[in-house]
Amino acid sequence: MKSSPASRRLPVHAVVRPEPVSIMVDGEALEAYPGESLATALLAGGRRAFRATRSGALRGPVCNMGVCFDCVVVVETLGEVRACMTAVRAGLSVHTGLGNDGAGHGAG
Amino acid sequence: MEQADVAIVGAGPAGLAAAALLAGHGAEVVVIDERPRAGGQIYRQPPATFRGEGLPPGRSYAAGRELLAAAAGASGLRWKLGTLAWALFEPRDAGPTPGRGEATWVVALADEEAGIGRLAVRHVLVAAGAYDLPVAFPGWTLPGVMSAGGVQAFVKSEKLLPGGCFVLAGAHPLLLVVADQLLRAGAELAAVVFAQPRPRLRDGASVALGLRGRVAPVLGLAGPLARLRKHGVPLLSSHLIAAAEGASALEAVRIAPVDGAWRPTAGPERRFSCDTLAVGYGFVPSTELARQAGANHRWKPREGGWVTDHDDWMRSSLAGISVAGETAGIAGAEQAAEEGRLAAIGILRELGALDGEQAARAAAPVRRALARRRALSGLVARRFEPAYAALAALADEETVVCRCEEVTAGALRAALATHPHLGSADAVKLVTRAGMGPCQGRFCMLTVASLIAAASGRELAEVGPFHASAPVKPLPVSQLAAAWPGPDSL
Numbered sequence: 146m147k148s149s150p151a152s153r154r155l156p157v158h159a160v161v162r163p164e165p166v167s168i169m170v171d172g173e174a175l176e177a178y179p180g181e182s183l184a185t186a187l188l189a190g191g192r193r194a195f196r197a198t199r200s201g202a203l204r205g206p207v208c209n210m211g212v213c214f215d216c217v218v219v220v221e222t223l224g225e226v227r228a229c230m231t232a233v234r235a236g237l238s239v240h241t242g243l244g245n246d247g248a249g250h251g252a253g
Numbered sequence: 254m255e256q257a258d259v260a261i262v263g264a265g266p267a268g269l270a271a272a273a274l275l276a277g278h279g280a281e282v283v284v285i286d287e288r289p290r291a292g293g294q295i296y297r298q299p300p301a302t303f304r305g306e307g308l309p310p311g312r313s314y315a316a317g318r319e320l321l322a323a324a325a326g327a328s329g330l331r332w333k334l335g336t337l338a339w340a341l342f343e344p345r346d347a348g349p350t351p352g353r354g355e356a357t358w359v360v361a362l363a364d365e366e367a368g369i370g371r372l373a374v375r376h377v378l379v380a381a382g383a384y385d386l387p388v389a390f391p392g393w394t395l396p397g398v399m400s401a402g403g404v405q406a407f408v409k410s411e412k413l414l415p416g417g418c419f420v421l422a423g424a425h426p427l428l429l430v431v432a433d434q435l436l437r438a439g440a441e442l443a444a445v446v447f448a449q450p451r452p453r454l455r456d457g458a459s460v461a462l463g464l465r466g467r468v469a470p471v472l473g474l475a476g477p478l479a480r481l482r483k484h485g486v487p488l489l490s491s492h493l494i495a496a497a498e499g500a501s502a503l504e505a506v507r508i509a510p511v512d513g514a515w516r517p518t519a520g521p522e523r524r525f526s527c528d529t530l531a532v533g534y535g536f537v538p539s540t541e542l543a544r545q546a547g548a549n550h551r552w553k554p555r556e557g558g559w560v561t562d563h564d565d566w567m568r569s570s571l572a573g574i575s576v577a578g579e580t581a582g583i584a585g586a587e588q589a590a591e592e593g594r595l596a597a598i599g600i601l602r603e604l605g606a607l608d609g610e611q612a613a614r615a616a617a618p619v620r621r622a623l624a625r626r627r628a629l630s631g632l633v634a635r636r637f638e639p640a641y642a643a644l645a646a647l648a649d650e651e652t653v654v655c656r657c658e659e660v661t662a663g664a665l666r667a668a669l670a671t672h673p674h675l676g677s678a679d680a681v682k683l684v685t686r687a688g689m690g691p692c693q694g695r696f697c698m699l700t701v702a703s704l705i706a707a708a709s710g711r712e713l714a715e716v717g718p719f720h721a722s723a724p725v726k727p728l729p730v731s732q733l734a735a736a737w738p739g740p741d742s743l
Contacts, residue, residue, distance in 0.1 A: 151417025151528050155438050160305040160412065180302025185411040193396040193502040193528075200659055203501050205396030206415075207696075209403030210294055211287055212384045214691040214727070215394075215656060223365070224729055229403075232289065232300065 171244020265293020267578025270593035340723030357573035369736030383579035397503025401533030416529025423533030433477035515643035552714035556582030566599030645703030657690020
């Protein structure tokens with residue numbers, strides 16, 4: 146589901162990002178910045194869909210404030226979390242259920 | 254059990270203003286917010302790991318910087334950030350509360366690291382803010398369709414452009430602010446689409462701007478409008494979203510002309526290619542904690558729907574629970590801060606830290622400021638009130654209304670036709686499952702209620718909000734299990 150490269154991190158002038166770390170998303174490495182949200186990392190990595198519903202419909206983040214639960218992903222060690230409310234830290238392993246690693250919701 | 258005089262739920266403008274005032278009078282205060290940093294959505298700060306400026310520079314964030322600095326400098330404040338307040342229990346329902354005869358409420362907490370916690374307090378201030386009004390139109394579940402507030406939070410807090418080419422559609426002045434921020438961040442804007450006819454849009458801005466210059470920091474619309482025109486961004490009025498289109502994600506938005514009541518009218522549809530649609534028709538007060546506790550609520554469509562009822566000290570119908578900010582009705586950050594101060598003085602009066610006369614004297618300037626704010630917010634509310642029925646009518650038979658349980662408008666209308674006696678949102682929830690998913694009805698409540706009103710001829714006020722239960726947001730069962738002291742505790 147890496148259909149769009151359109152999302153991009155903004156160059157920040159008054160703020161400086163920390164050194165990037167590597168996280169795993171559906172078995173592939175993704176560079177992300179500690180403290181930014183997992184939703185930010187996934188969008189900046191070109192993903193638009195974060196999960197599929199039971200009927201197979203694709204969903205991505207909507208409210209970006211912890212209300213809609215459409216950005217839920219599975220993080221090893223944390224279980225199902227809202228990507229918009231979860232901070233990136235080194236070594237996170239994320240499963241959307243949309244990758245080729247055979248893992249996803251319910252598998253975490 | 255941890256104890257305090259006051260628990261404040263929400264570290265936005267209302268909660269921060271209340272916290273500083275309460276702490277200044279020596280009250281023991283705990284401020285709880287689900288986000289890792291204070292500020293709420295309006296003053297949402299970048300991640301703490303990003304070094305440098307917390308909030309963007311500029312006049313519109315000056316009030317936020319002051320509130321954050323005042324609260325940070327207040328002694329005796331305890332912060333529980335990254336912490337969910339998931340229920341308010343009466344002490345007898347929350348297990349033994351040793352040494353706390355005076356506690357009137359126990360706040361149930363959850364934190365990723367600390368797990369489940371309890372906090373016994375004498376007073377609770379619910380200042381839980383608001384979220385963008387969800388609108389169910391065909392295609393609204395496609396990845397790339399976001400709320401305007403969500404898009405804004407990506408830009409101003411996460412420093413991310415969440416797409417490349419945007420359409421913004423809605424009816425709230427925030428839309429212009431977000432459009433301007435996107436433009437400054439280098440995004441391409443395909444169109445900005447308002448539901449209101451142009452004269453009313455202009456009136457709203459110009460009347461507001463006429464209010465003795467106080468409005469620029471509140472609405473700040475003149476600059477954004479000028480910049481949108483300068484960049485040649487199409488600015489349309491009297492159009493609603495007809496549909497979002499795309500295969501696996503958003504590819505285009507269709508918009509259609511509407512009349513003054515936002516009902517479809519003759520005229521051609523227009524189609525804009527884009528990868529992100531920001532939807533901003535208004536805001537819904539976060540009242541779930543006050544509803545779960547059992548406080549009375551009232552239908553106030555111009556203030557965002559069901560709001561927590563309160564008296565002129567911001568006290569809810571339940572002893573020991575006050576409200577402030579958007580939970581008490583959508584009115585913006587500046588009014589929220591004044592309501593927070595008034596609620597705090599009312600709480601000091603309840604706690605006996607101020608007598609009646611002292612409280613009245615302390616409240617007088619706050620009430621004067623509040624009266625000025627209400628004159629403005631009332632005007633904005635009248636000009637920008639969402640036409641709920643027209644928005645609910647956008648959902649065609651296949652449109653999913655309850656995103657969590659994937660209940661369509663067709664299924665809801667069929668259930669209402671089969672069971673004409675169903676007159677409440679809760680009854681329809683039991684029959685259709687709409688509102689039973691993880692968002693707990695936040696995203697379908699107003700659409701479901703509007704469909705019931707349309708089918709039954711009842712007023713929205715009679716249909717009622719969904720009942721809110723503990724936990725007001727989903728919790729991992731493992732966390733609850735880890736906190737259970739075992740069968741001997743029963």
